[in-house]
Amino acid sequence: MAEKEIEIKVSNLSVGFHLHGQESHVIRNVSMDIYKGETFAIVGESGSGKSVFTKTFTGMLEQNGFISNGSIIFEGRDLAKIRTNKEWISIRGRKIATIFQDPMTSLNPLLRIGYQLSETLKLHGNQLQKMHDELVSKELVALRLAEEDYYQELKAIAQEQQNAIKNLKKENPGIKNNDSKIKEIKLVAKQKCNEAKEKLNKVRPQLKADYKASNKAATEKVREFKNNVLAEMRKEMSEAKANGASRKELIDIKEKHKRRLKVTNRQAKAEAIELLRKVKIPNPEQRYRDFPFQYSGGMRQRVVIAIALACKPKVLICDEPTTALDVTVQTQILQLIKDLKKEYEFTTIFITHDLGVVASVSDRVAVMYGGQIIEYGTVEDIFYQPAHPYTWALLSSLPQLANDGDELIYIKGNPPSFGKEIVGDAFAPRSDYAMKIDFIKEPPMFKISDTHYAKTWLLDPRAPKVKKPKLIRNMEEKIHNTMNSMQQKVGEADATRK
Ligand SMILES: Nc1ncnc2c1ncn2[C@@H]1O[C@H](COP(=O)(O)OP(=O)(O)OP(=O)(O)O)[C@@H](O)[C@H]1O
Numbered sequence: 001m002a003e004k005e006i007e008i009k010v011s012n013l014s015v016g017f018h019l020h021g022q023e024s025h026v027i028r029n030v031s032m033d034i035y036k037g038e039t040f041a042i043v044g045e046s047g048s049g050k051s052v053f054t055k056t057f058t059g060m061l062e063q064n065g066f067i068s069n070g071s072i073i074f075e076g077r078d079l080a081k082i083r084t085n086k087e088w089i090s091i092r093g094r095k096i097a098t099i100f101q102d103p104m105t106s107l108n109p110l111l112r113i114g115y116q117l118s119e120t121l122k123l124h125g126n127q128l129q130k131m132h133d134e135l136v137s138k139e140l141v142a143l144r145l146a147e148e149d150y151y152q153e154l155k156a157i158a159q160e161q162q163n164a165i166k167n168l169k170k171e172n173p174g175i176k177n178n179d180s181k182i183k184e185i186k187l188v189a190k191q192k193c194n195e196a197k198e199k200l201n202k203v204r205p206q207l208k209a210d211y212k213a214s215n216k217a218a219t220e221k222v223r224e225f226k227n228n229v230l231a232e233m234r235k236e237m238s239e240a241k242a243n244g245a246s247r248k249e250l251i252d253i254k255e256k257h258k259r260r261l262k263v264t265n266r267q268a269k270a271e272a273i274e275l276l277r278k279v280k281i282p283n284p285e286q287r288y289r290d291f292p293f294q295y296s297g298g299m300r301q302r303v304v305i306a307i308a309l310a311c312k313p314k315v316l317i318c319d320e321p322t323t324a325l326d327v328t329v330q331t332q333i334l335q336l337i338k339d340l341k342k343e344y345e346f347t348t349i350f351i352t353h354d355l356g357v358v359a360s361v362s363d364r365v366a367v368m369y370g371g372q373i374i375e376y377g378t379v380e381d382i383f384y385q386p387a388h389p390y391t392w393a394l395l396s397s398l399p400q401l402a403n404d405g406d407e408l409i410y411i412k413g414n415p416p417s418f419g420k421e422i423v424g425d426a427f428a429p430r431s432d433y434a435m436k437i438d439f440i441k442e443p444p445m446f447k448i449s450d451t452h453y454a455k456t457w458l459l460d461p462r463a464p465k466v467k468k469p470k471l472i473r474n475m476e477e478k479i480h481n482t483m484n485s486m487q488q489k490v491g492e493a494d495a496t497r498k
């Protein structure tokens with residue numbers, strides 16, 4: 001890959017859930033850059049945190065979930081700081097779209113496929129709104145960030161006060177709440193809050209004024225644009241009328257210009273049919289009128305992809321999109337995503353259990369375990385030179401890699417429970433390669449090459465040299481065979497369709 005531009009920069013992200021009055025920490029201090037235009041795969045056992053991690057990119061954590069630390073920078077905004085659904089609307093679906101394992105997650109069973117698709121096109125086709133949003137986004141984000149910083153500071157001060165009082169009570173059992181020492185702590189906290197407020201007040205009026213000014217200028221610009229389009233339309237129509245144009249010709253002129261402002265019904269329908277054709281739904285003109293129940297599972301997933309593409313997102317998150325489909329359909333859908341990616345140039349984040357899928361679609365791979373990325377690298381790094389015992393175990397359990405007579409290795413034991421604190425390397429209790437230190441201290445991310453990193457003490461220079469499991473040696477040949485057979489399946493699937 002040439003010079004890499006970052007699409008999403010995740011730093012020190014931690015995510016927790018409130019459950020039965022307790023907090024569990026499900027994503028634990030994850031940092032990762034996702035590059036523009038790449039296909040980034042996330043693999044790992046069930047419960048390792050793949051979905052929760054990517055749900056934070058679109059504000060889809062469940063009600064009891066919260067980001068406890070870290071940032072997710074996308075287009076200069078910190079997604080980790082977004083609190084309201086109103087703000088998410090400009091990102092979720094429009095800029096970062098997600099498709100899930102079950103297409104019905106994204107479809108309404110009561111509405112015709114065509115209607116769902118064309119409504120989406122109309123919803124996202126308001127050119128004037130888009131123009132306005134883009135013109136004010138910089139000032140709006142600056143204002144939001146300043147206010148967010150202030151709230152974060154208040155939170156920290158409150159936490160500090162709480163801890164100080166707790167410690168004091170521990171040292172002096174029986175101390176009363178109206179004791180002068182406690183009063184003093186509260187007073188200091190109050191002062192700090194005032195200082196934080198003052199700091200905000202110093203910048204907020206200017207930021208607010210900037211935002212108001214840019215909002216006004218944007219409104220003006222958008223109005224001007226709209227008036228221009230309408231004026232051009234009227235002029236062209238009256239000229240056409242004078243030349244004796246037919247009713248249909250006049251409507252065409254109208255549509256052409258209104259295009260520039262919003263998506264009309266007629267246009268939405270034409271675009272929807274075109275999109276259905278793009279995702280390879282046969283007879284799109286007829287299928288447009290069908291309901292989801294009249295589609296097969298694979299076709300529903302194609303429709304969901306079409307709906308996701310309707311907004312021309314910059315990032316497409318695919319969370320196990322083919323797991324529920326049979327193998328032939330699975331390869332077709334993978335091929336479809338690959339083809340569309342070439343045309344639309346979106347960045348893809350691909351979540352899957354299936355390492356065979358990973359090998360065939362992705363540029364880079366991250367392996368998740370116990371709420372952390374424990375190894376990442378290019379596909380070649382991960383498949384040919386895996387470094388973490390968990391990645392070894394994962395690869396060893398790949399049925400596609402076994403030759404006749406090879407015994408598949410299943411990963412023994414269970415993934416860690418997030419309820420209690422995880423000490424050391426989360427995989428240590430299940431690992432044949434665990435050393436003493438693995439149970440005591442969390443390993444850092446060791447750099448193996450410019451592209452390849454792994455979080456295991458085995459990479460420490462002091463660690464003994466160990467041999468990888470036999471099954472995953474000479475991986476190149478095995479992967480090659482797997483890929484060939486997948487390619488072959490795609491070819492066969494295409495042939496049967498035609
Ligand atoms: N709303 C919630 N409340 C409490 N815990 C949750 C919640 N949502 C997810 N979790 C926990 O977070 C952990 C990670 O879940 P996540 O859905 O990200 O796993 P995953 O890697 O996507 O697994 P799968 O492959 O099964 O989809 C799991 O232990 C899960 O139980």
Ligand SMILES: [Mg+2]
Nearest residue numbers: 050051052319
């Ligand atoms: Mg999941």
